[in-house]
Amino acid sequence: MSDNHGKVWWTELMTRDVPAALEYYKTTCGWTISEQPMGKMTYYIAMQDGKPTAGLMDIGATDMPPETQSYWLSYFAVDDVDAAVAQTEKIGGRVHQAPFDIPGTGRIAIVYDPAGAMVGLMTPEPMD
Missing domain, CATH: 3.10.180.10 (2,3-Dihydroxybiphenyl 1,2-Dioxygenase, domain 1)
Incomplete structure (x- = not known):
């Protein structure tokens, strides 16, 4: 196995209120945000000290049911x-x-x- 196998590699917030989430994490965590257009949606990359820390996206752009609340999703390598x-x-x-x-x-x-x-x-x- 590689050294990365099993490590938390990425995390992203799936949210219904992108502007509120961006403001909260910029204020609370000190993140800066870069926008990455992806077809019909925008993916937001949170940066800390110039390095990618997390992603944020509008849950409405996914196939999740409309009643799905905002949530964080972790990715393991x-x-x-x-x-x-x-x-x-x-x-x-x-x-x-x-x-x-x-x-x-x-x-x-x-x-x-x-x-x-x-x-x-x-x-x-x-x-x-």
Whole structure:
């Protein structure tokens, strides 16, 4: 296994009120925010000391039901997302979003563990 396998790699806030969330975290955590257009939506990257810390996005741009409240989602690094998804299903978890690639970031899947908690799994692209 790689040194990154199993580490918390990324976290993102899925929110219904992006302006309020941005203001809260800028004020409370001292984050600066950069905007990344992604098709019909904007992904916000929170920066601390010039380094990416977390992401924020409008939950309305996802396939989550309209009654879904804002939540934080953590992503764990794994050496092989596809194998991790297969293992998740084998031990009683289920897939929310099948593995997909984000150029410059890595391969990602979102699953529910056997206890029902949503978690992101990702094989990050090597960093320079």
